[in-house]
Amino acid sequence: xxxxxxxxxxxxxxxxxxxxxxxxxADRAKVTRQxxxxxEAGRYVPSLLLAFRIARVFHVxxxxxxxxxxxx
Amino acid sequence: xxxxQMVAWFNLSIAILSAAAYLLLWALIGPxxxxxxxxxxxFTGLSVFFYRKSKVAGRVAADERDxxxxxxxxxxxxxxxxVTLIAAYIIALQVFGEHGAVPMRxxxxxxxxxxxxxxxxxxxxxxxxxxxx
Numbered sequence: 653x654x655x656x657x658x659x660x661x662x663x664x665x666x667x668x669x670x671x672x673x674x675x676x677x678a679d680r681a682k683v684t685r686q687x688x689x690x691x692e693a694g695r696y697v698p699s700l701l702l703a704f705r706i707a708r709v710f711h712v713x714x715x716x717x718x719x720x721x722x723x724x
Numbered sequence: 725x726x727x728x729q730m731v732a733w734f735n736l737s738i739a740i741l742s743a744a745a746y747l748l749l750w751a752l753i754g755p756x757x758x759x760x761x762x763x764x765x766x767f768t769g770l771s772v773f774f775y776r777k778s779k780v781a782g783r784v785a786a787d788e789r790d791x792x793x794x795x796x797x798x799x800x801x802x803x804x805x806x807v808t809l810i811a812a813y814i815i816a817l818q819v820f821g822e823h824g825a826v827p828m829r830x831x832x833x834x835x836x837x838x839x840x841x842x843x844x845x846x847x848x849x850x851x852x853x854x855x856x857x
Contacts, residue, residue, distance in 0.1 A: 678783075679784075682784055683784055684786070687789045698788070
């Protein structure tokens, strides 16, 4: 899947959760800060497992977190 | 910079240093005895110390993205090694003939060269992939 087809709300949700830092989110989702940076920049498509872990940190669903912009 | 990127830079430096030392020693003591320069490649084992910093901090040293990058870099390096190995075989066949004998010291040089090529391609591929994704 081209990476531009998937957008996400991670940056917005971080700021809505008390301006959570990238490092704090990385620690809670058990990934490196570089991966959070790559995700926010839309350069990396996460695994389903990681998507669920990040969604759980923000108490939202994966659908609320990621948006697929591709054509059917 | 992630731990894997630091390791890639470290390994790339060692590979380049070994190749440069080999070429320098070749001019001084000949191509066969100069192979001792490839002993410098053993310093790549020190790359494990890069992981100690992350361990102390209690943070994740590598995740799924790092693993994916490593798999892709390994595949690129493996491809280069295979192509070089086949090229070396074809060249040896042409030079020594179908029933010829390949000197063992030449085999040693090929193995060192392949090791050096693997480290170089793996490191460069790792650094490129980190920049892209």
